[in-house]
Amino acid sequence: MFLFFLILVSIIVTIIDAVTSLLWFITLLGQKSWPKKFWFIALSSLIAVHFLSPLIPEGYYTTVNSSCYFIILFGLACYFMRHLPKRIIALFSLLAHLIVYWPKNLYTTLFPSPSILLTNILALTTLSILSLFLVLAFRKYHLRWYSTDYLSKHQTFTMVLLCTTIGIRVLNDMIGYWFINHVFIGAIWLDIFILMLICSLICVPIICNQFWRLKLDLRNHEVTIKEINNYAQALEQTNITHHYFQHDYKNILASLECAIVARNFDDVENIYYTLIQPTKSLLKCATIQNLHFIDSASLKGLLVLKHHQATQKRINFTIEITEHINFKRFNNILDIYRPLAILMDNAIEAATASKDKTVHVIFIEYEQHIAIQVKNTYLTAPDLMRMHQSGFSTKTDHQGFGLAILQQFIEKYPFMELSSELHATPKTFQQNFTIQKNL
Structure with a gap:
């Protein structure tokens, strides 16, 4: 046995x-x-x-x-x-x-x-x-x-x-x-020495691999930031050109009107081919207006990135900035970056399921505060009473922690406020993100 x-x-x-x-x-x-x-x-x-x-x-x-x-x-x-x-x-x-x-x-x-x-x-x-x-x-x-x-x-x-x-x-x-x-x-010392060598053979490749991957990620991140900055500069230049055209179009229309009243069709033809036709590409509505009014490179990069993500999802994503906004007064721009990123991510996700697929972001600077409005179309109306609760979401297979984290983040900083508005006609959901200047 x-x-x-x-x-x-x-x-x-x-x-x-x-x-x-x-x-x-x-x-x-x-x-x-x-x-x-x-x-x-x-x-x-x-x-x-x-x-x-x-x-x-x-x-x-x-x-x-x-x-x-x-x-x-x-x-x-x-x-x-x-x-x-x-x-x-x-x-x-x-x-x-x-x-x-x-x-x-x-x-x-x-x-x-x-x-x-x-x-x-x-x-x-x-x-x-x-x-x-x-x-x-x-x-x-x-x-x-x-x-x-x-x-x-x-x-x-x-x-x-x-x-x-x-x-x-x-x-x-x-x-x-x-x-x-x-x-x-x-000898016990020999066994310990062999164990140290074995552990080194396991750990050293892992540590080197992680360090190598970190360097690659940093390099890729630098390339991405550079591409975003180049894209942002190109958009700024396009918007500046569009802005100049808006100032000139009234003069062009006045000249065209005078030529039509005088029945001088040679001048009409000349004005059309020399002034109007070359600017046809500018007549399309710009999706990002006056991006150069924002003095923070981080926020510029965030807006360009979200604009690119929304465009890939066939969403009409527009950003409107009415005047120069000074974000350099804030010590840590990440305090604004993180909430804004969550708001735009949620807006893009909600607009993806909607019929009109539209997201509109507006920056407005007032005397005492800066207002950022994020509007999006929706398919299913969110519950304004429950939407900031952890785990609540109207999206399928969505954990719903974004707005709850955002609410906790804003409660942590007294100079930030967040309010929500729901409009039935048209079906839009608006988040009002307010940042007080007197920090």
């Missing part, structure tokens, strides 16, 4: 170790899942290697076992994941085996000659289960970090990590050989 129990525990521990090795391997590679065929072949092969271990001479068991693990993982991954560089597959196949068997090496160092066989088996089983839980916890978060992209683009760094892993693997095999032949009894 006891022998049957030992065999059963041995089989369970072997399966747990094989599963743990595979989970570490695919997690380090940044894969969410692998084909069932891969799992079947890999698990069968790893378990078979373990049960064939009695045929291997005791002194060479560690080397042969680790080599077989490496060959199985490396070969199967090269077949199923052909797009990944082989050096990365080799690195993580070696590292997965090292992680799984380090706790057992530590146990052997601490208790080289256990007096009770049952205690030894239960301890190894506990270590295997803990290793499995560790990889499951690590897998839950690591899949967001993906280090393979960074390693694929930095070959020298990858080769350094691979050579380091091979060195640890050789050292581990040598220690196993010396331990079996009673040349080396094990």
